[in-house]
Structures are given as structure tokens and as C-alpha cells.
Amino acid sequence: MLIRTSDSQLRWLSLLLFLLIALISLLPSLRLLTEAVSSVSFTASSPLSDVLTSERTWRALKNSFYTSSLGTLIAVLLGSGFAFIVSLTNIRRRPLWVFCFMLPMMIPPQVTALSWLQLFGPASPLLNTFGIAPELGSANPMYSAEGIALLLGIQSAPLVFLALRTQLMSLPQDMIEAARMANAPQFRIWVDIIVPLSRSALVAGAALAFVSSLGNFGIPAMLGIPINYLVLPTLIYQQMAGFGEDILSEVAGLSMIIALLVLAGMLMQQWLQQRSQFALIGHTAQPIFFDLKKARMPTEFALGMVLSFILVIPLIGLIISSFVPALGMPLNSNTFTLNAYIEMVSNQGSTARAFANSGTLAFFTAMVLMLVCLPLGYLLMRLPMRVRAVVASLIEVPYAIPGIVLAIAFILLFAKPLPIINVSLYGTLGIIFLAYLSCFLSVCLKPVMTAMSLLDASLEEAAQLAGANSIQRLMHIVLPLTAPAFFAGGLLVFLISINELTVSALLWSAGNETLGVLIFNLDESGDSVLASAISVLVVLLVAILMALLSLLAPRLPKGIIPWHD
Amino acid sequence: MKLKYGLSTLLAVSFTLPLSAQTMETLTLYTSQPNKDAQLTVDAFEKQNPDIKVDWVRDGTTKLMTKLRAELSSGVVKPDVLLIADSVTMESMVVDDYLYAYNSPFKKDYEPALYNEKGFYYGTKLITTGIVRHSRAPERPLDWHDLAHAEYRNQVAMPSPLYSGAALIHLATLTEDNGLGWHYYEQLHTNKVMAQGGNGGVLKAVSSGSKPYGVIVDFLAIREAKKGSPIEFIFPKTGVSMVTEPVAIMKGSKNKEAAKRFVDFVLSKQGQQLVLDQGYLPARSDMPVPDGFPSRAEITLMPFNAAKTLENNAANKARFSAIFEG
Numbered sequence A: 001m002l003i004r005t006s007d008s009q010l011r012w013l014s015l016l017l018f019l020l021i022a023l024i025s026l027l028p029s030l031r032l033l034t035e036a037v038s039s040v041s042f043t044a045s046s047p048l049s050d051v052l053t054s055e056r057t058w059r060a061l062k063n064s065f066y067t068s069s070l071g072t073l074i075a076v077l078l079g080s081g082f083a084f085i086v087s088l089t090n091i092r093r094r095p096l097w098v099f100c101f102m103l104p105m106m107i108p109p110q111v112t113a114l115s116w117l118q119l120f121g122p123a124s125p126l127l128n129t130f131g132i133a134p135e136l137g138s139a140n141p142m143y144s145a146e147g148i149a150l151l152l153g154i155q156s157a158p159l160v161f162l163a164l165r166t167q168l169m170s171l172p173q174d175m176i177e178a179a180r181m182a183n184a185p186q187f188r189i190w191v192d193i194i195v196p197l198s199r200s201a202l203v204a205g206a207a208l209a210f211v212s213s214l215g216n217f218g219i220p221a222m223l224g225i226p227i228n229y230l231v232l233p234t235l236i237y238q239q240m241a242g243f244g245e246d247i248l249s250e251v252a253g254l255s256m257i258i259a260l261l262v263l264a265g266m267l268m269q270q271w272l273q274q275r276s277q278f279a280l281i282g283h284t285a286q287p288i289f290f291d292l293k294k295a296r297m298p299t300e301f302a303l304g305m306v307l308s309f310i311l312v313i314p315l316i317g318l319i320i321s322s323f324v325p326a327l328g329m330p331l332n333s334n335t336f337t338l339n340a341y342i343e344m345v346s347n348q349g350s351t352a353r354a355f356a357n358s359g360t361l362a363f364f365t366a367m368v369l370m371l372v373c374l375p376l377g378y379l380l381m382r383l384p385m386r387v388r389a390v391v392a393s394l395i396e397v398p399y400a401i402p403g404i405v406l407a408i409a410f411i412l413l414f415a416k417p418l419p420i421i422n423v424s425l426y427g428t429l430g431i432i433f434l435a436y437l438s439c440f441l442s443v444c445l446k447p448v449m450t451a452m453s454l455l456d457a458s459l460e461e462a463a464q465l466a467g468a469n470s471i472q473r474l475m476h477i478v479l480p481l482t483a484p485a486f487f488a489g490g491l492l493v494f495l496i497s498i499n500e501l502t503v504s505a506l507l508w509s510a511g512n513e514t515l516g517v518l519i520f521n522l523d524e525s526g527d528s529v530l531a532s533a534i535s536v537l538v539v540l541l542v543a544i545l546m547a548l549l550s551l552l553a554p555r556l557p558k559g560i561i562p563w564h565d
Numbered sequence B: 001m002k003l004k005y006g007l008s009t010l011l012a013v014s015f016t017l018p019l020s021a022q023t024m025e026t027l028t029l030y031t032s033q034p035n036k037d038a039q040l041t042v043d044a045f046e047k048q049n050p051d052i053k054v055d056w057v058r059d060g061t062t063k064l065m066t067k068l069r070a071e072l073s074s075g076v077v078k079p080d081v082l083l084i085a086d087s088v089t090m091e092s093m094v095v096d097d098y099l100y101a102y103n104s105p106f107k108k109d110y111e112p113a114l115y116n117e118k119g120f121y122y123g124t125k126l127i128t129t130g131i132v133r134h135s136r137a138p139e140r141p142l143d144w145h146d147l148a149h150a151e152y153r154n155q156v157a158m159p160s161p162l163y164s165g166a167a168l169i170h171l172a173t174l175t176e177d178n179g180l181g182w183h184y185y186e187q188l189h190t191n192k193v194m195a196q197g198g199n200g201g202v203l204k205a206v207s208s209g210s211k212p213y214g215v216i217v218d219f220l221a222i223r224e225a226k227k228g229s230p231i232e233f234i235f236p237k238t239g240v241s242m243v244t245e246p247v248a249i250m251k252g253s254k255n256k257e258a259a260k261r262f263v264d265f266v267l268s269k270q271g272q273q274l275v276l277d278q279g280y281l282p283a284r285s286d287m288p289v290p291d292g293f294p295s296r297a298e299i300t301l302m303p304f305n306a307a308k309t310l311e312n313n314a315a316n317k318a319r320f321s322a323i324f325e326g
Helices: A008-038 A047-053 A055-088 A094-106 A109-120 A125-129 A145-168 A173-181 A186-215 A218-227 A232-241 A247-274 A293-323 A339-347 A349-382 A385-400 A403-414 A429-453 A457-465 A470-498 A502-507 A515-524 A528-555 B002-023 B035-048 B061-073 B087-095 B105-109 B144-148 B165-176 B181-190 B199-207 B218-227 B256-267 B269-277 B306-325
Strands: B025-031 B052-058 B081-083 B121-123 B125-134 B156-159 B194-196 B213-217 B231-234 B241-243 B246-250
Touching: A008 A247, A008 A349, A008 A385, A008 A403, A008 A429, A055 A094, A055 A145, A055 A186, A055 A232, A055 A247, A055 A293, A094 A145, A094 A293, A094 A470, A094 A528, A109 A145, A109 A218, A109 A293, A145 A186, A145 A218, A145 A429, A145 A470, A173 A186, A186 A247, A186 A385, A186 A429, A218 A232, A218 B194, A232 A247, A232 A403, A247 A385, A247 A403, A293 A339, A293 A528, A339 A528, A339 B035, A349 A385, A349 A429, A349 A470, A349 A515, A349 A528, A349 B035, A385 A429, A403 A429, A403 A502, A403 B061, A429 A470, A429 A502, A457 A470, A470 A528, A502 A515, A502 B061, A515 A528, A515 B035, A515 B199, A528 B199, B025 B035, B025 B061, B025 B256, B035 B052, B035 B256, B035 B269, B052 B256, B081 B256, B087 B121, B087 B165, B087 B246, B087 B306, B105 B256, B121 B256, B125 B165, B125 B199, B125 B218, B144 B181, B156 B165, B156 B199, B165 B181, B165 B213, B165 B241, B165 B306, B181 B306, B199 B213, B199 B218, B199 B231, B213 B218, B218 B231, B246 B256, B256 B269
Parallel strands: B025 B052, B025 B081, B156 B194, B156 B213
Antiparallel strands: B081 B246, B121 B246, B125 B213, B125 B231, B125 B241
């Protein structure tokens, strides 16, 4: 074991955890690898070499890289801009801003894409009201690489925002105070203190955004496929759709390309983060505020504009399309109907099941991952830098593999009953649950690792001198100091998994449908009105859950809820 | 430790659920029908057969088959009954020996072209592919050739044969036609026709006006138009291609008696009445047509051969993607 301490408790714990990571993240990746390699032969036409020599593969790779990079850039600009303004200035109604900024992530990506298409299309109810709708059949600007990148950016901006905000809330107040006393101009405080101190979180957020953009399927499927702009996940989907004998190995080969891209990204992130270490000694008594003075109103106005663009307008589009009898009709007093809601709530047995399934899955995934990440993050921080980088990257891989491929890996792994205990996981919620654990481990671990890497080692050393064993140190020192990061991670996992689509799209079975599957199936079979109605209900549910958490905020430790101070 | 308890309960529940349901006979159905129709079909069947409970999974035909193939390659047979879009997919299942031949007593009520002669699968409805236009669109296309004309440049959406089973059969039918052929698809590509994902995507594109014209399956457009959507469905003069949404029993099904009852139900007059009520053309020719359809005599069906199409499937897909994606 590479653990420095000789505590046997910790050693057992670490052994157990390594097994766990191996099980939930390495196993599917390995299964794919064997599938890809199994059919490699030295002839010119093995599936893997076909993939590597195909011009489409390289074009998709280039497209993936372009849309994900541009999307990440947009996400970083949006997310960090919001995080800085909302966390560090004296802007009013802070919790409300944060709350609203988190919401775009709750709307399933394909729904976001659909509402944007409808909003700016010729039949847009909104544009038609003002008589500025484009001509019938005119090109929609959303059908482009930049359109894809824009939506990817909006979708993953909250990831950057959350990662950064957790960090900003624990910025050491005394440094800034000292700088102020030394009469440093605001500009220098930003450049010399705040930006360097938050760089590590910014890099972590950007990496999450990049990886989640790389694996996103819904947005490039809606906006890219019609104009034949393929990225890796949509290329894989097309290959699968044209299934043949060798398709699994071809698809596995394509996934490995994505996995390599992600590994490269992660190593770069580790390298960047190594260069920005500083120690965290707990939460400051009172957050730092910069007085915006006269700029407060314009800043609030600008934030409002951005928010209405990325949240309010698509949401209105969604609500409008859930109240009309059929797609493409304008909403007015004659056409208004609640039929879609009545149909979904009273006739379709799947609605209640999907809510229950997704809710249960999301809750337990978040809980289990939070529990796992505490000792896991702690152990990882104790590994040598290089080993840590490798392990962290391996954890990242399942998150980056397109959901559809991860699902295939899980079917291959678990379709047969498990050996020894002879229980079949396939066709139960259990297999989706395991896939979620594998898929979202990195989402939860990332903020935790960031927070832990900033922990001042002297605190623990003092405890060790006082005779505290590793478990005690973990519970009494590490956990309280990094609790907000845990909660942020768990919350992210909950919010992402409640709307998860691509993994469950193949793993679901009769009676085990998830919300994402329900919405996607309705939408795909032409029942967009029903799909919109369910989406509205999902957004409502998430908003209510978040509001309930806000009400609880005063009773919870400070910093636990990301949108509360 | 409450949490741990909760988790183990969750896992325990998810393990035991399939077991506890076995007290009643459970039939698993894989279908590509839209959710709402699948639910209606299952409800009606369960009402008639209170001792059978149906669990159903809905997905697009291609994705459903990917899932099924992955299951089969791991040696697991989940569904008892398939009710999917096209006979070509069924034909491929027959070739790979996955289906069970059943001689339904209702066979005699159907045209021989609609079922497999050995009884491996039976067509349940006729879903034709025609043209849809937005009501504000300037032109009114009457035949397939119109879509290749200059006025339609960049204005047409169609489902991609790489995604939709119906679209693949449509491609096979049209390319076999002497007047159309592959040349027609090349013209469509030159005319910048957008090959969307599935039929649902075309419906969205046309009803939201981003493409004023489209190629689409009949029931989607006719049903939406009846609800008030600003679109109109046109049966082209040359004729329409069709899929039959066949039903079949899996060879590995452990529940063949219940599965047979399901097949008989969809083929019975009652099951066909349900098809009619849902707004589809019933496969039985002695049934009337749903609202919004012309009489059967006015609908020209283009000839189509399932076995031959299966042979050409891979080549057709490859040729299509070479034209549209090359």
C-alpha cells in the first residue's frame, strides 16, 4: 500500500475502496477494452483499424474537440463571471441569483435544444407575437457547430459556477484585508490574490465542463445530426443504429479514443493544479464583499439579461409548448389546454414510476457517492502525485465515455446472473444504480479533491501529535472543513442523475423507466407536447426541492448549500 | 446507519420486485409504438385478460434492436413478444432463428403479403410514408419528384434510414422504383434535403416551420393535424411505401401461451378496432379507415419485398450515407 500511515483501519478501508473503484469504474472500461481488442487481427480490415483509418472518425474527433473546447470557454466565462459577481460583490438577492443560475442544468439537454430551436424558428409563438419571426423554412442559426457549443456552454456553466463558488466562499479574508490596509487598488487585489487563489477550482470546473461537453449526446444529436455535423457520441450512435456483426468492437474502439482524450485532459488539469497550491484553514467568519457602488444596478441588469437568455426564455418556450393541443399552434385563450398534463398524470402509468425511479436513483447515488468520496478523496490526497493523477483519471473515464457505450459495457457485464450469489442485476434498477455510481463518481469527487488539496496539513499533524487516529482525524478535522464541497458534489450528482438520459436509455427495462427516458421517448415518437409537460413537471420538482433546501439553510452548517451564504 | 439500511432495502426491493410479480402471469413486450398507443394497447389487453400483466419497453426500432441484440449475445431473453415497426427487422430475426412460429386462428382474415407464411410474424397495421407540408407553405407538392425541384431547395426534412426502420423501408421501396431509384436520392441531396433523426423530428421541423415540407409517416401528421397543428398530409400520386408493424413471439419466451393470447388479441377484430381508434390504418382490409384518411382505394401502395430488402439493407445504408454524408 502506498499509504504513509501504518494504521490498520485505514489500510483496510483503502483496500476496500480500491476494490470498489475497480469494480465500478475500471470494470466497464476494461470490458470495453477487451471488446475492442478481441477482434484485432493483423489483416487490413479489423474493426479497430477500420475505425482508426476512417476519415469520419477523425472528422468527428475534430468536431468534438472544437465544440467541447468552445463550449468549455463559454461555460467558464459564464460560470466564473456569475460566481465572482454573485459571491464577492454586494449584489442584492444573492440566493435568488444562484438559484436561477443552477436551473439550466436541470432542464434535460434535448429539451433545451428543442426549446431554443422553436424559439428562434419561424413558428416561434414569442417572435410571432412581435411580428419578427423569420420566414418559413429560413435557416435556423442554432443548427451549427457554434450553436452546439453555445448550448453545451450553457448546460455546463453551473458546473464551473459551483466548483468556483465553493472555493470563493472560503477565501481567506485576512489576506484581502491586509491588502486593503496596504492601500492596494481593487484591481491588484483581484490579480494578485483572488484569481491565483481560485485558479485551482477554476481549472477543476473547466475540466468538468470539458468532459461533460465531450460526452454530451442530446445537444449535438438535436443540432448536429440534421446538418451532418457529427461529434464522437453521435458518430457512435449512428454506428450503433446501423448495427452489424462487428459493431460492438467498433464502438468500443471509438470510445477508447474519447477515453484517451479525457485522460490527456485530466493529466493537464493535474499539472495545472499542482502549480496552484495554497492552504485552507476553514471558513471565514464573514464573506468578502466588494462594493459595486454605482455599478450595482447595471450589473444586476446585465445578470438579469444573461439569465433571461439562458433560463427564462427557454423555460417560457417549454411551458408554452406544454399548453397547446398540438405542436406548432399558437397559444391563446382558444387553444389553451391542460390535456397533456391530464394524459401524463392520469393515463400513463409510466409517469409516476419514472418520478419514483429517478428520484430514488438520484437520491441514493448522491448519498452513496458522498459517503465513498470522503475516505476516497482523503486516501487519494495521500498518494504520490503521479499515482494520484493516474487513479483520478481512471475514475474520470466512465464519466467521459458516452452514456450509450457505458450502457453497452454494463449490459455485457451484468446481463448474465452474477457468479456465486446467482442474482441477476440486469433488468432491475440495480444495474442503472451501479452505472450511475460509475458514471458520476468523478462529479462528486472533483470538488472534494479540490477542497482537500487546499487543506492545511498542519491541522492534521497537530491532531496526530495529540494522538488522534486516522478515522478520528478524518471525521473531526477533514470532514468539517470540506463539508461544503461534499454537499456541493452530492447535490451535483443528484441534479445530474435525476435527468440522466443516455445511460438509462439502454439499461432501462419494463417498469424501470427513468424521467430522462420517458421524456426522450415521448419526444422521439412525436409526442413533444407530452414531453414538454413532463419536462415542466421535472423542472418544477427540482425547483421545489432546491427551495426546500433553501428553507433548511439556516439550520444547516454554513456553506453547505451552495446558493446560500 | 439508517442510510445503509435504506440502501440495502432499495437493493433488496429492486431484486425482489420481478419475483413478487410472478404470482400473476407477466408478459414482457418490446415495442416501438408511441408511448400513448402502447399504453392503450396494453390496457385493453389486460382488461380482456385479467390474469396477465404486461410489462412494456418502448424505444425506436433500431435502438430497441441494439438492446435486444446485446441481451441475446449475453444469452438473456427478456421479451416474450415483439411489436416493432417493420417486417425487415423481423425477417432478420427469423434468419437468426430467434422467433417462434405460431399459427394464429386469425391468419385467414389477412392478406398473405401481411404475414410470414410460416407464422413467424404478423403485420398489425399499415403505416405509410408520404409528404407533409406546413399550411402556410407556398407550394403544394403532389408527388415525390416535386421535392427535388428548385423551389424546395433547403426546405425539406426527412427521417434518416440510419435511424428509422420505416425510413429504411421507404428508401428500399423508392430506390426499387423505376421512375425514382438512387438517382432520386442523389437529387434530394443536391436539393439540400435535411435527413433528420426519426419521424418525430420531421414532425417537429415541419409543424414549427423550420422546414415547410417533409417526408413522414401518415398517422403522425394526420393525427396532429386533427388536433389543430398547422400541417397537412399528402398521399403522393406514384404511391406510398409502407411498414406493417408486425407482432412476433420470441423463441426463448417462457410464456408462450400468454404470448399467443397477445398476438391473437392484436389480430382480432377488437384489437384492430383499437388500431383504428388510435388513428392508424388497420391491417385487416375489411375495416374502415380512420378520420382524415382517404378511402383505401385512393391509397396506392408501392411494391416491396421484405426478404430482398433484408439482403440489401447493409448496402442500402452504406450507399445512403455515402450520398448524404460523404
